Structures are given as C-alpha cells and as structure tokens.
Amino acid sequence: MAAEIVAGHGDTTIERVITSGTFSLDGGTWDVDNNVWIIGDDKECVIVDAAHDAAPILDAVGGRTVKAVLCTHAHDDHITAVGEVFDATKAPSYLHPSDRMLWDRVYSVGPDHELSDGDRIEVGEVTIEVIHTPGHSPGAVCLRIPTLGVVLTGDTLFDGGPGATGRSFSSYDTITDSIRTKLFALPAETIVLTGHGDSTTIGEEAARQDEWERPEGA
Incomplete structure (x- = not known):
C-alpha cells in the first residue's frame, strides 16, 4: 500500500504505510x-x-x-523490519529497556539506544515526546507530537479501548492505569494514531472507558 499522509505542520508530515505479516508469542501465531x-x-x-x-x-x-527507528514496543510484528531498515539506512533503533527480553527473541544484538519517559526527539519542524505506558508490554511507549495534535500509541490504545493483555509480560491493570493517568491527561481533541487499524481521539476513548471489559486471563 502506498504511503498516506495523515497529518502535517509546515513541511513536516506523518505518513502511514500498512504492512502485513504475523505476530507470534506464547506458542501462537x-x-x-x-x-x-x-x-x-x-x-x-x-x-x-x-x-x-x-x-x-x-x-x-x-x-x-x-x-531513527522508534519502537513503541518489541513484539515481533512491530520490529521484524528494523534490521533490514538499518542495513539500508544505518538509522539507529530506539527501544525502552523493559522490552529487551522481547527484542532478544528476534535479534541477537541489542537496539542502538534506549527510550525513556520524557525523552524528546527532534525531526523536521516538530518534537516527539516519549511517554512510558506499560501494560501491553513492560516497555511500551507512546509518542506525542503536540505541534501536530497527535499521539502514536502503538498497541497501548486503540479505536475501542486498551490493547491486548492476555499474553506474557502484559497486565490489564497496568495498561488501564497507563491510559487513564497518562493518555487521558492529554487534550481531548488529540488524534490517536494506533499500531493497527483506524485512528481515534483521546476524547472518544475517554468517553467510552466504562465499556471496557477485562479480557479472560488478563
């Protein structure tokens, strides 16, 4: 699928590319x-x-x-092209250290740099702010760009609620706390760009949090 521009400020844009493959964990694919x-x-x-x-x-x-290649977390479906991208561009990879055990299932060498809560990364005319939001995985992060009015949430928050927490290294209580204390503190009009599927807004998701249901086994 060709890249699609979803937001912009001046000469700086956010483009979406959709790629397809598999996700494997806990013996399932x-x-x-x-x-x-x-x-x-x-x-x-x-x-x-x-x-x-x-x-x-x-x-x-x-x-x-x-x-840079910024990883919202290290489930294999989110990082399997990092090596090829590095080979082609020499761009360093960034990951929160709490997800290193997931990264190590895919790669024999570590990421180039660590991401930490509060980090700021400059690109074009914007600043990307790192928000540590554990729950889907221990090192999950979201990436806020205030100038563009967006937050990239990986698999932490979707159109419809929290990301999955029924597998290893995940916690429903932790992810819902991350969402409520860190993401729902953002302006309601903030656009949520997710790791899979459609976009939503912080306001829309905050308004339907009473509909969340704890997944079986989470």
Whole structure:
C-alpha cells in the first residue's frame, strides 16, 4: 500500500504505510496488518514501528535521511523490519529497556539506544515526546507530537479501548492505569494514531472507558 499522509505542520508530515505479516508469542501465531508511521519533512524523517517488510517502508522514505527507528514496543510484528531498515539506512533503533527480553527473541544484538519517559526527539519542524505506558508490554511507549495534535500509541490504545493483555509480560491493570493517568491527561481533541487499524481521539476513548471489559486471563 502506498504511503498516506495523515497529518502535517509546515513541511513536516506523518505518513502511514500498512504492512502485513504475523505476530507470534506464547506458542501462537496470528496474521496481522500493522501501521508503520513515518514522521518528517523532505530531507529527514523517523520511522515508528518498522513492521514485517522493509521494502514499502523504504519506498515511502525515498531519498530522505532516516534519523531513527522508534519502537513503541518489541513484539515481533512491530520490529521484524528494523534490521533490514538499518542495513539500508544505518538509522539507529530506539527501544525502552523493559522490552529487551522481547527484542532478544528476534535479534541477537541489542537496539542502538534506549527510550525513556520524557525523552524528546527532534525531526523536521516538530518534537516527539516519549511517554512510558506499560501494560501491553513492560516497555511500551507512546509518542506525542503536540505541534501536530497527535499521539502514536502503538498497541497501548486503540479505536475501542486498551490493547491486548492476555499474553506474557502484559497486565490489564497496568495498561488501564497507563491510559487513564497518562493518555487521558492529554487534550481531548488529540488524534490517536494506533499500531493497527483506524485512528481515534483521546476524547472518544475517554468517553467510552466504562465499556471496557477485562479480557479472560488478563
């Protein structure tokens, strides 16, 4: 699928590329489509969640310098193209250290840098702010861009509620606390760009939190 521009400020845009593959954990494997986000201008960019297939991601990048590959978490469907992207661009990878045990299931060498709550990453005309939101995985992070009025939530918050918490290293109580204390503190009009599926807003999701149901086994 060709890249789709979903937001912009000046010369800086956010593009979405959808890639397809599988997610495997706890002995199961599922077919999934992932949202890959490319943030930048016509000279430089960062990639958020290099998933499955590097080719369409690199096509969307074009001749731009890739400053970083930012991982919202280290489930295999979100990081399997990081190595190929590095080989093509030499862009360093960033991951919260609490997800290192998941990363190590895919790669024999570690990510290049750690992400921490409160970190700021500059690209184009915008600043990306890192918010540690554990629950879907211990090192899950969300990436807020105030100038664009968006937050990239990976698998922490979706159109319809929290991400999955029925598998290893996840916690329903932790993810709901992360969402309520950190994400619902953002302006209601903030657009939520998710790791899979459609976008939503903070206000829409806050308004229907009473409909959340704890998954069986979570």
